[in-house]
Amino acid sequence: xxxxxxxxxxxxxxxxxxxxxxxxxxxxxxxxxxxxxxxxxxxxxxxxxxxxxxxxxxxxxxxxxxxxxxxxxxxxxxxxxxxxxxxxxxxxxxxxxxxxxxxxxxxxxxxxxxxxxxxxxxxxxxxxxxxxxxxxxxxxxxxxxxxxxxxxxxxxxxxxxxxxxxxxxxxxxxxxxxxxxxxxxxxxxxxxxxxxxxxxxxxxxxxxxxxxxxx
Amino acid sequence: xxxxxxxxxxxxxxxxxxxxxxxxxxxxxxxxxxxxxxxxxxxxxxxxxxxxxxxxxxxxxxxxxxxxxxxxxxxxxxxxxxxxxxxxxxxxxxxxxxxxxxxxxxxxxxxxxxxxxxxxxxxxxxxxxxxxxxxxxxxxxxxxxxxxxxxxxxxxxxxxxxxxxxxxxxxxxxxxxxxxxxxxxxxxxxxxxxxxxxxxxxxxxxxxxxxxxxxxxxxxxxxxxxxxxxxxxxxxxxxxxxxxxxxxxxxxxxxxxxxxxxxxxxxxxxxxxxxxxxxxxxxxxxxxxxxxxxxxxxxxxxxxxxxxxxxxxx
Numbered sequence: 001x002x003x004x005x006x007x008x009x010x011x012x013x014x015x016x017x018x019x020x021x022x023x024x025x026x027x028x029x030x031x032x033x034x035x036x037x038x039x040x041x042x043x044x045x046x047x048x049x050x051x052x053x054x055x056x057x058x059x060x061x062x063x064x065x066x067x068x069x070x071x072x073x074x075x076x077x078x079x080x081x082x083x084x085x086x087x088x089x090x091x092x093x094x095x096x097x098x099x100x101x102x103x104x105x106x107x108x109x110x111x112x113x114x115x116x117x118x119x120x121x122x123x124x125x126x127x128x129x130x131x132x133x134x135x136x137x138x139x140x141x142x143x144x145x146x147x148x149x150x151x152x153x154x155x156x157x158x159x160x161x162x163x164x165x166x167x168x169x170x171x172x173x174x175x176x177x178x179x180x181x182x183x184x185x186x187x188x189x190x191x192x193x194x195x196x197x198x199x200x201x202x203x204x205x206x207x208x209x210x211x212x213x214x215x
Numbered sequence: 216x217x218x219x220x221x222x223x224x225x226x227x228x229x230x231x232x233x234x235x236x237x238x239x240x241x242x243x244x245x246x247x248x249x250x251x252x253x254x255x256x257x258x259x260x261x262x263x264x265x266x267x268x269x270x271x272x273x274x275x276x277x278x279x280x281x282x283x284x285x286x287x288x289x290x291x292x293x294x295x296x297x298x299x300x301x302x303x304x305x306x307x308x309x310x311x312x313x314x315x316x317x318x319x320x321x322x323x324x325x326x327x328x329x330x331x332x333x334x335x336x337x338x339x340x341x342x343x344x345x346x347x348x349x350x351x352x353x354x355x356x357x358x359x360x361x362x363x364x365x366x367x368x369x370x371x372x373x374x375x376x377x378x379x380x381x382x383x384x385x386x387x388x389x390x391x392x393x394x395x396x397x398x399x400x401x402x403x404x405x406x407x408x409x410x411x412x413x414x415x416x417x418x419x420x421x422x423x424x425x426x427x428x429x430x431x432x433x434x435x436x437x438x439x440x441x442x443x444x445x446x447x448x449x450x451x452x453x454x455x456x457x458x459x460x461x462x463x464x465x466x467x468x469x470x471x472x473x474x475x476x477x478x479x480x481x482x483x484x485x486x487x488x489x490x491x492x493x494x495x496x497x498x499x500x501x502x503x504x505x506x507x508x509x510x511x512x513x514x515x516x517x518x519x520x521x522x523x524x525x526x527x528x529x
Binding site for chain 2: 045134157159161162189197
């Protein structure tokens with residue numbers, strides 16, 4: 001009990017750290033994932049191959065290995081002096097983008113073929129079809145898997161704490177190194193994560209209800 | 216690709232345009248690769264001496280040891296997590312409220328907490344009470360990793376199994392009760408076999424996650440593959456540089472090969488399950504979910520199964 005009250009600033013900082021790193025990598029993953037999904041459904045073979053390779057490689061690589069690449073290869077060879085926050089964001093964002101890509105792709109695939117055919121036969125252009133017919137329907141079926149992807153991302157962000165970022169895992173490590181009872185620390189950290197994950201799933205459920213349409 | 220939602224079969228004009236885009240896109244992808252290779256080359260990561268390190272028996276041995284340790288952790292954790300999954304699933308479907316509550320609480324807690332934190336906490340606990348638990352040296356890391364993986368993946372597997380049991384048509388259960396079977400019999404002889412069959416691809420996909428997560432042992436300095444790789448790269452110096460890139464490429468290939476082998480098994484089982492006309496809907500071999508809520512994904516695939524399976528072919 002005392003661990004939380006005595007170290008409230010640290011816990012708050014860790015909580016905010018987890019939130020910011022999750023939000024940053026979620027944004028990156030969303031953008032990258034949608035772009036790669038676009039590659040994967042495009043009629044252009046090189047881009048399709050690139051998308052497939054991206055997804056296959058990233059999905060089958062342990063996230064910790066990506067962190068290793070991000071922290072030991074990128075600063076040394078490509079961009080020296082990148083901050084740990086950006087490096088962690090890159091590792092988490094790229095990893096999660098492969099899952100986002102697959103969710104978006106299967107979302108596009110759930111739109112019945114007739115919808116697009118009808119749109120085209122009405123004379124809509126490609127972008128009109130995409131914007132007015134396909135994407136709104138795809139978005140709805142993408143929301144539930146997206147919710148679990150972002151919850152997973154929140155939990156994966158703990159690894160960033162092992163690579164010199166201030167977030168909840170990092171805080172628990174520091175406090176337990178100082179000799180505080182690990183059981184209590186665990187309880188409070190678990191509570192913090194529960195708050196975040198409940199918030200995410202609640203938010204997405206709200207979104208889902210908002211966008212719900214009878215099919 | 217003619218049956219895509221997004222575009223018609225291309226006509227002559229679109230074919231020309233696609234070909235132009237192909238060239239441009241291909242060049243862009245190629246450019247990215249060339250940039251990476253040039254930078255790596257400039258830093259001497261492709262120098263023959265860098266790759267020569269894999270000719271030394273010491274290097275090869277430590278990579279082999281890493282692979283063996285990783286596989287050992289994976290094997291023990293896989294077996295234990297499946298056992299725990301069955302136990303927890305039974306608990307959640309129990310008729311006794313306290314048992315149900317306990318199982319639900321356990322599953323929700325360990326699914327919500329990052330696996331890394333569970334493993335770390337277990338590690339600290341095991342280090343603190345090492346002598347009482349009869350653990351020594353390397354064993355602390357091993358058991359922290361194995362038990363952490365077990366409680367987390369066990370919780371996920373329990374949800375997968377529960378979803379599978381709930382997806383068995385109700386008539387099966389009713390018919391079994393009508394024949395006079397007891398609850399245990401109904402579960403063991405009617406529901407669980409069908410649930411496992413339907414969920415086998417998902418269960419194996421979750422095992423891929425277990426395999427990937429063994430690399431979290433790196434954080435608690437347990438000697439699995441990733442830790443060995445990092446030690447190798449950090450300790451060897453060739454031409455004033457650490458051979459991070461060669462070591463990571465080799466290690467990455469090993470990890471990806473192991474995971475792809477498991478995923479291939481899941482896909483194969485899924486295809487076999489689809490072929491058999493048993494009426495049991497086999498789940499998508501799907502993604503090695505990044506620790507996602509298996510249940511939601513299962514629900515998702517159940518509602519959109521025909522489309523999803525049609526879309527998987529490309």
